[in-house]
Amino acid sequence: MRVLVTGAKGQLGTDVVRELNKRGHRSIPVDIEEMDITNFDVVEDVITRENPDTVVHCAAWTAVDAAQDAQNKESVMRINVKGTENIAKVCGKLNKKMVYVSTDYVFDGSGNRPWEADDEASPLNVYGESKYEGELATKKYCMKYFILRTSWVFGAAGNNFVKTMIKLGRKMDELNVVDDQVGRPTYTPDFARLIIDMIETEKYGIYHTTNEGEYISWYDLAVAIFNIAKKYDSRYKNVKVNGVTSAEYPQKAKRPKNSRMSTNKLIENGFRVMPTWENALERYIKSSKLG
Secondary structure, three states: OEEEEEOOOOHHHHHHHHHHHHOOOEEEEEOOOOOOOOOHHHHHHHHHHHOOOEEEEOOOOOOOOHHHOHHHHHHHHHHHHHHHHHHHHHHHHHOOEEEEEEEHHHOOOOOOOOEOOOOOOOOOOHHHHHHHHHHHHHHHHOOOEEEEEEOOEEOOOOOOHHHHHHHHHOOOOEEEEEOOOEEOOEEHHHHHHHHHHHHOOOOOEEEEOOOEOOOEEHHHHHHHHHHHHHHHOHHHOOOEEEEEOOOOOOOOOOOOOEOOEOOHHHHHOOOOOOOEHHHHHHHHHHHOOOO
């Protein structure tokens, strides 16, 4: 299978390319230098020339708080909406499969039950709005689509919450972390494996894709990070984590408090779900250089 991966240098794209190569598929990694997704003519030219079976669209504006700044909104929408629309149009025209990576931020975070894939979206911030509009464009222009909503992503490439905690834990004995936003983390190597499993099928649709395990808060995740890290580096054994509310830790972009997402649809369609986030976190920290 020939698979073109956008955002191939990013956190998820890096592992998608690695997983494709591991399985013997032909990966076609592109980033802005090879394919500016906001330029339709370029997108059409590259996809037509490379002739992939599938496009895995990982490229996106992901700076959630910066997206709230008025001067950035046009860029956010151009990248996350227009860029996605361009890819969906070409995939639709050429009858290609398309994977669009979306987010828990399409939901407003109300209630306590896990969100199902067919629940109505209602974004709280500009980033969530842009990703939801990307979903709509994908559905409108491409027949063979997988829309994969994920949350709390971490991996070896790029910046993420786990890396931030590890870095801060080397310098600070006490940290305040939000304890009223609940969801589950997603480890990019596990997610990449699931993505390739999915594109090897024709079970199209919208799915929720996170690691398994208990739903937790960011505070719970931080505690788990240091409980694992101190097994490999004694510098982390005395780090104290304090839980604080979202109101006590204000950010430009409002976050959904309930980011619980049900992965039942994966199970119903016969996909092998990801391991627990605890398992993923242990593997990640064990393989990381904590120093």
